Amino acid sequence: MNIEKKIEGNTATLSLNGWMDTKSAPEFAGALGELEPSVEKLVLDLKGLEYTSSAGVRQIVAAHKKMNGALTLKNLTPEVLDVLKMTGLDKRLTIE
Amino acid sequence: MIGTALQWKELEVSFSSLDIVRQDISALSEDIHLIKKAVLVCDELLTNIVLYSGAENMGFACGRSDPGLYIALYDDGMPFDPTTYKNEEKGPLDFDSGGMGIIIVAQTVSEWEYHRTDGRNVILLKLLCQGEEHEA
Numbered sequence: 001m002n003i004e005k006k007i008e009g010n011t012a013t014l015s016l017n018g019w020m021d022t023k024s025a026p027e028f029a030g031a032l033g034e035l036e037p038s039v040e041k042l043v044l045d046l047k048g049l050e051y052t053s054s055a056g057v058r059q060i061v062a063a064h065k066k067m068n069g070a071l072t073l074k075n076l077t078p079e080v081l082d083v084l085k086m087t088g089l090d091k092r093l094t095i096e
Numbered sequence: 097m098i099g100t101a102l103q104w105k106e107l108e109v110s111f112s113s114l115d116i117v118r119q120d121i122s123a124l125s126e127d128i129h130l131i132k133k134a135v136l137v138c139d140e141l142l143t144n145i146v147l148y149s150g151a152e153n154m155g156f157a158c159g160r161s162d163p164g165l166y167i168a169l170y171d172d173g174m175p176f177d178p179t180t181y182k183n184e185e186k187g188p189l190d191f192d193s194g195g196m197g198i199i200i201v202a203q204t205v206s207e208w209e210y211h212r213t214d215g216r217n218v219i220l221l222k223l224l225c226q227g228e229e230h231e232a
Contacts, residue, residue: 021135022143023111051132053139054196079132086203087196 002048003031010040017048020056028059032066042067047075052083060084064093072096102157102168107142109151109171114142121158124165129226133204134158134165137221140197141169141178149173149217164206164224170216177210178202178219 001018012035020028035042042063052060064071074096076084084090105120107113117138122131138156145151151173158167181198201208207222 021114021139023114051135053136053143054200055139055143057196079129083136083200086200 001027003027005031007036007039010038011043012036012039012041013043013045015045015048019051020049020059021051021053022055025053025055025059028056029062032059032063035066040067041070041072043072043074045075046073046077046080049077049080052080054083054087057083057087057089060093061089103159104155104157104168104170106153106155109146109154111143111146113154113156114139117142117156117158120156121165121167124158124160125225127225130165130223133223134167137201137204137223138167138169140201141219144176144178144197145169145171145173149176161222164222167221167223168219169221170218172216175212176217177212179208179210 001016001020001024003017004015006013006015014028014031016028018024044060044063060071060073072094076095081090081095084093084095105116107116118135121134121138124134125131142154145154149171151171154169154171156167156169158165160166178198178201181195181202201221204223205221206224209220211218211220
């Protein structure tokens, strides 16, 4: 998995690309941990995320908690949206 | 239901086995949607085995089962039947302690069976191609 980070003001955008499985999900956790304290909003651009397992979904939940809900998911692929729907998270997260 | 002539492949009880499973499944079909569903199911079940079962051995088999694929997994860990797992108390944002993976598997497969045989958990699963799912 490849992760690109962009900061604009107090908003960080992480673009995830590739497959986020049990092995690669910790890379996302690492990127979350490296966010500057000044970041108040987080956007996950998932256009390039072809696959996620529950390990990835757990990291998305962790991001939601870390940002106190100031998390937006955008450009979800059908496969990733399907997994979020299975867990009911599509109704609890902000998805554009 | 799925067929009995399984060609088992022994796997190391570690996350590195996911690469072998993904490679074998990908060779079965050009239907990328079906392949991703099959890999997802194996990802979830293998992760449970590695993290929670205490298994020292596990194995995997897969093949075509028109109009889809079958997958079989075994491990010699503690008895656990995922097909009867219920976790209705957790909310969507409260999956920190596990359970999400099995919920995903249950909603992804078209059929699955569990057997405890010779000290092993054996799980048999069937996945259908997109378009066949609603007819099953």
